[in-house]
Amino acid sequence: MAKQKVGEIRISKRVVKIGHEVYPLANISRVQTLRLVPAGKQATFYPLQQIVILLVLLAGIGVAALVVLPELDPGFDLEATARQFTMLAAALAGIRMTYLLIVLFYRLIRKKRYALVIETAGTQYTALSGTDSSELHRIKDRIVDAIEDPPSNEQTIHVSGDVVMGDQHKQTGSDSRMTFNR
Structure with a gap:
């Protein structure tokens, strides 16, 4: 309408x-x-919840890549694969984080x-x-x-x-x- x-x-x-x-x-x-x-979802600080979840997920992936995976021995270079996967996840999280920060900024300055x-x-x-x-x-x-x-x-x-x-x-x-x- x-x-x-x-x-x-x-x-x-x-x-x-x-x-x-x-x-x-x-x-x-x-x-x-x-x-x-x-x-x-239209609330001003809703994106903060998603930012925190994204940071926790990224930290979990990083810990898994650095601590858990090197102890396994699959017969190929698992450490390099884990590093590449972590970098990809970090890049995607960065894009999402940028979007969420723009949404948060807009919601902070929008008119009542x-x-x-x-x-x-x-x-x-x-x-x-x-x-x-x-x-x-x-x-x-x-x-x-x-x-x-x-x-x-x-x-x-x-x-x-x-x-x-x-x-x-x-x-x-x-x-x-x-x-x-x-």
Whole structure:
């Protein structure tokens, strides 16, 4: 699903229109802005686990090549073969380690993501998401003001910044869920 930018939000006496979604003001029980925290394989420090496993495996291969294999006598140059295998494993581990360090660096510098969640009758809907926390808080405040005191005329809220419709964090796959930092 492509990210659909939100140009404006319309608030009338009875409903809030965000893009093609319409929420009755009377049915909205809670509006909140939450920080999205990546979980599972998308978590910031997940690559560190793989780096540690890779180092342990590489150390195990090195110990096996230097300690265990020289004691065996198969009739050919096992030590040279073990050295070549260890160098190949080290080269592959180096490539994987470089990739994991790039992923870790990216995850350390990525922007924080936020979601505007509207709850109606116990069901939460992620109406908007993006990296602009202040814009989402401003929209939330305007919706809450409209719930407390519905406007007599339709109001238009112009949306700017990095704000898109719905949950653009992780929408597909078997691990499609949001983790909230409450």
